[in-house]
Amino acid sequence: MSLRKDTQPQPPFKTLLVANRGEIAIRIIRACREMGIESVAVYSDADIDGSHRRAADRAVHVGPAPATESYLRVDKIIEAARSTGADTIHPGYGFLSEQPALAEACAAAGIVFVGPTPETLAQLGDKIAARLRAAAVGVPVVPGTFEPIDVTGAQGRATANAEAERIGWPLLVKAAAGGGGRGMRRVDSVDQLDEAITSASREAVDAFGDGSVYLERFVERARHVEVQLLGDNQGNVVALGERDCSVQRRHQKLVEEAPAPGLTTEQRHELHQLGLKVASTVGLRNAATAEFLLTADGEFWFLEVNARLQVEHGVTELVADIDLVQEQIWIAAGRPLSARVLASAARAATPQRHALEVRLSAEHPALHFAPAPGRVDRWREPSGPGVRVDAGVEEGSLVSEHYDPLVAKLLVVADDRPHALARLARALDEFEISGIQTTLPFHRWLLRQPDFATATGLSTDLVDRRWQPTELISVAALRAAELAAVAALSAAGATGAAGQYDAQPRQDGSGGDAWWRAGIGEATERLT
Amino acid sequence: MTAKSLRVTIEAVPLVIQPDEADVAAFAPPGRGELVRLLPARAADRAEGIRRFEVVVDGWLFEVATEPAVRAELRDRVARSAAEHHATARLTLRAQIPGRVVRLWVAEGETVERGQRLLAIEAMKMENEIRAPQAGTVEDIRVEVGARVEREDELLSLG
Numbered sequence: 001m002s003l004r005k006d007t008q009p010q011p012p013f014k015t016l017l018v019a020n021r022g023e024i025a026i027r028i029i030r031a032c033r034e035m036g037i038e039s040v041a042v043y044s045d046a047d048i049d050g051s052h053r054r055a056a057d058r059a060v061h062v063g064p065a066p067a068t069e070s071y072l073r074v075d076k077i078i079e080a081a082r083s084t085g086a087d088t089i090h091p092g093y094g095f096l097s098e099q100p101a102l103a104e105a106c107a108a109a110g111i112v113f114v115g116p117t118p119e120t121l122a123q124l125g126d127k128i129a130a131r132l133r134a135a136a137v138g139v140p141v142v143p144g145t146f147e148p149i150d151v152t153g154a155q156g157r158a159t160a161n162a163e164a165e166r167i168g169w170p171l172l173v174k175a176a177a178g179g180g181g182r183g184m185r186r187v188d189s190v191d192q193l194d195e196a197i198t199s200a201s202r203e204a205v206d207a208f209g210d211g212s213v214y215l216e217r218f219v220e221r222a223r224h225v226e227v228q229l230l231g232d233n234q235g236n237v238v239a240l241g242e243r244d245c246s247v248q249r250r251h252q253k254l255v256e257e258a259p260a261p262g263l264t265t266e267q268r269h270e271l272h273q274l275g276l277k278v279a280s281t282v283g284l285r286n287a288a289t290a291e292f293l294l295t296a297d298g299e300f301w302f303l304e305v306n307a308r309l310q311v312e313h314g315v316t317e318l319v320a321d322i323d324l325v326q327e328q329i330w331i332a333a334g335r336p337l338s339a340r341v342l343a344s345a346a347r348a349a350t351p352q353r354h355a356l357e358v359r360l361s362a363e364h365p366a367l368h369f370a371p372a373p374g375r376v377d378r379w380r381e382p383s384g385p386g387v388r389v390d391a392g393v394e395e396g397s398l399v400s401e402h403y404d405p406l407v408a409k410l411l412v413v414a415d416d417r418p419h420a421l422a423r424l425a426r427a428l429d430e431f432e433i434s435g436i437q438t439t440l441p442f443h444r445w446l447l448r449q450p451d452f453a454t455a456t457g458l459s460t461d462l463v464d465r466r467w468q469p470t471e472l473i474s475v476a477a478l479r480a481a482e483l484a485a486v487a488a489l490s491a492a493g494a495t496g497a498a499g500q501y502d503a504q505p506r507q508d509g510s511g512g513d514a515w516w517r518a519g520i521g522e523a524t525e526r527l528t
Numbered sequence: 529m530t531a532k533s534l535r536v537t538i539e540a541v542p543l544v545i546q547p548d549e550a551d552v553a554a555f556a557p558p559g560r561g562e563l564v565r566l567l568p569a570r571a572a573d574r575a576e577g578i579r580r581f582e583v584v585v586d587g588w589l590f591e592v593a594t595e596p597a598v599r600a601e602l603r604d605r606v607a608r609s610a611a612e613h614h615a616t617a618r619l620t621l622r623a624q625i626p627g628r629v630v631r632l633w634v635a636e637g638e639t640v641e642r643g644q645r646l647l648a649i650e651a652m653k654m655e656n657e658i659r660a661p662q663a664g665t666v667e668d669i670r671v672e673v674g675a676r677v678e679r680e681d682e683l684l685s686l687g
Contacts, residue, residue: 182654199655202630206650250654362652366588371625371652377582378563401626401651433587434563440587473588477543479562480583481536482555484592485545487564488534488579489552 011036012333013088013112017081018042018056019102020092021071022392023408024309025052028090031325040084042077044070046400051392058084065402071095072209078105088112088332090325094404097308098125098177099209114332115286116307123282124307128176128214133281134302139274141302142293143167144216148176151197160215164193167217172251173197175204176212181251183207186218219301221459223294224248225260227275228316230327230345231284232337238345239272240320243312246458247446249369254439254463255358255446256312258319259351260294261417261455268349271300278305287313287328293460311359311406314390318355318413320344354420355413358428358443361405365442366469373401377435382427386413386420399436407438421453445472533597538590546597561586576603619662619686623677627651632673634684638666646684649677662686 016032017040018025025041029052032039041056046065053059060080063070070076072095081089089106091097091114100121106113115121124130128146135141145163150156164171164187173196175183183204185196201211223246231237244260245253259268275290282305289310291303313324322344330338363369376397381389391408393399399407412427414420425447431440449466451457457466532549547555558564563584573580578595631648634640640660648655664686671683 199631203655367624370656371627371654373626373652377565378584403652405652429561431587432561432563432584434565434582434584434589437589438587444587472586473541474543476585476588477538477541477590478545479585480588480590480592481538481543481545482547482552483558483562483564483583483585484581484594485534485536485547485552486555486557487566487581488536488594489532489549 008036012330012335013037015040015084015086015088016114016329017060017077017084017086017089018052018092019071019077019089019096020094021047021050021052021403023052023390023406024092024094024311024392026055026392027390028092028325029055031323031329034323035326035329037329040080040086042071042080044402046398046402049396049398051394051397060084065400067095067402068206068209074099074101074105077102078109078111081106081111082109086111088114088329090114090329091308093306093308093311098306100125112332114328116284116288120282120284121307124284124288124305126176126212127174127178127304128212130278130282130305131214131302134278134305137277137281139277139302140299142216142219144171145214147214148212149173149197149214151194157194160193160197161190163215164190167215170218170220172216172218173200173213174216175200175208175210176214177208177210178204181248183213184251216303219293219295221296221461222246222301223260223458224253224291224303224460225263225271225294225300226289226291226310227272228310228313228320228324229275229279229284229288229290230324230331230337230341231279231286231288232331233285233334234336235283235285236337237276237279237284238337238341239275239348240316240322240324240341240345241348241351242268242271242275243315244458245312246460247452247462248460249463249467253312253359254442255356256315257354257356257417257420258315259354261458265349267298272348274300274302278302286331287324311409312357314388314409314411315355315357318388318411319351319353320348353413353415354417355411356417356420356424357409357411358424358439359406360408360410360431360433360438360440360443362399362407362436363405363439364437365439365467366473369439371401371405372437373399373405374436375399376407376433378432380430380432381408382410382430384427384430386423387411387427388413407436410443417455418453421447441469441472441476442467445469534594535597535600537593537595539593540590567591618667619664621646621658621661621683621686623649623679623681623683625649625651625656626678627656627676629671629673629675629677629683630655631657632669632671634666634669636666636669640664640666640686647671658683660686 015038018028029039039056041053041059042062043053062076096102100118103113103118149160170188173185183200185200187196205211228240243258245256247255278290288307290305292300362372364372379395388411393407412423536545565582567580581592583590627649630650633645642663644660646658667685667687669684
């Protein structure tokens with residue numbers, strides 16, 4: 001029997017600055033707390049009341065609400081680190097996480113960047129370069145172009161059209177610097193191509209500061225699977241299992257799970273090896289994810305590598321029994337991969353647990369998932385066995401239109417997929433949110449779909465093919481009308497006359513005084 | 529319709545019901561996952577006897593207006609007689625999300641079909657296309673590319 005270590009190791013850093021916001025900033029701050037590292041948040045004008053600001057030990061204002069003037073400003077992030085004496089910066093995901101510029105500026109300022117080297121970021125973060133490298137080491141890649149497409153001139157347009165015809169329809173226009181579905185367009189015929197390229201490019205400029213786009217075949221009925229990689233500064237890289245992220249809409253992941261259902265142990269081995277092969281070509285260090293399509297024929301086709309922490313890293317943490325953020329920080333400090341990581345990697349192809357994550361976003365699932373920013377009123381998270389919530393908001397939080405609509409991730413873990421699904425359904429039932437519309441109804445619907453429950457219906461077009469919310473929302477609306485009628489009449493009865501209905505909803509974001517949930521008696525009491 | 533009949537309207541869906549007191553008594557009170565909150569009254573609400581509620585059912589968020597049915601029907605009659613003077617309905621489109629106008633596909637005087645793209649608003653880094661809810665002629669465009677719009681701002685009218 002091995003001896004337990006009951007003493008905490010010395011923290012590898014004194015102060016860590018989190019160059020991000022929302023739920024991922026809070027996730028990283030939590031890791032710092034557990035490691036004994038002081039945390040520094042940065043915030044824009046829109047996040048003065050942001051929960052990540054208050055979660056950190058200290059916070060530095062970095063500019064106005066638009067990300068290009070705050071969270072994307074390398075100079076302001078570095079200045080914030082200098083002024084607080086931060087010796088390391090964690091970029092989270094999105095924003096500057098895959099920009100070599102921040103990693104370079106950190107190196108120049110003598111600050112440790114939690115992530116790969118600027119060179120690796122340049123190689124892997126540029127998705128065109130990554131496709132080239134993967135193909136060069138014999139990893140099958142999705143058919144498409146290996147150069148940026150330019151449609152500003154007549155000749156460029158002709159080239160784009162010819163390439164598109166060669167690849168075949170439908171195809172995807174993708175941003176070379178892209179991620180999270182931004183700067184991405186599906187194109188079904190040649191007449192849509194120019195505009196798709198132009199608009200994807202403009203979105204990419206706004207989101208990433210780089211408008212380069214390329215073309216890639218859209219593979220129908222494919223699954224999206226990805227390998228979690230972790231590498232140290234000594235050149236050791238391991239795979240910590242895979243995730244299935246097939247439930248997507250507008251190329252945005254909605255649900256993720258680990259392991260990928262239905263794969264054989266041999267398939268898991270094969271997939272992990274492909275991921276490691278990609279990583280080895282660029283000298284990967286720290287956390288990264290290699291994304292693949294799993295075709296209907298059972299082939300893995302490489303998509304891209306994200307050289308950063310992923311939104312969905314939590315499902316791997318729950319199955320692999322690893323704190324990826326803490327491991328990232330140890331690796332950044334120069335520690336080799338821990339014994340715990342190596343042991344977890346050794347059993348990665350034979351997972352013993354199952355985890356699922358759903359993304360709760362401020363989007364309207366019956367209005368084509370249109371953004372639905374607003375102020376959160378009630379926010380009651382589920383809890384109990386096997387439930388984890390990584391949230392970026394709380395009661396009273398303002399969900400700004402300036403940033404990503406993701407407000408929280410609900411994760412569950414259990415011994416196997418059926419039990420994890422039951423746990424997720426239970427947790428979704430417990431979640432109470434008001435003030436903003438979220439994707440909660442979509443997730444509740446998804447869990448009722450038999451082919452999601454059996455995992456036979458997993459494919460990236462599941463949502464587009466199947467999600468028809470009209471009847472769901474109609475039934476809910478009728479019930480909502482009844483509830484309003486009950487509230488209106490009981491209130492009128494209580495005061496004896498309509499028009500003396502003076503109860504005012506709370507304005508201060510504190511309690512929930514104007515809410516009813518358990519019967520008219522209570523409602524009447526609160527209103528009078 | 530009794531004196532205590534209500535008109536309950538959910539504009540977004542859209543849905544209108546008109547239950548009387550007995551109907552309402554038969555409706556189940558709020559259950560698990562069902563939330564009802566009184567919203568602040570708008571300027572004209574008090575005079576009209578209108579109350580607005582935010583209601584959550586199964587994760588769906590609705591704004592629901594209730595008012596005495598007698599008043600609502602009176603207003604309907606007034607509206608009907610006014611409509612006789614204006615044969616065609618003019619529709620003003622308002623922004624449903626705050627953001628920035630990044631595309632404008634139509635010009636004033638242009639005839640559009642139902643479902644045709646009118647403009648795009650960028651919010652949360654995604655472009656959201658606004659399409660014509662009915663056929664008509666574009667009138668009175670109140671925004672330009674690059675303009676910032678807030679929720680409920682007027683965008684253009686369809687005549």
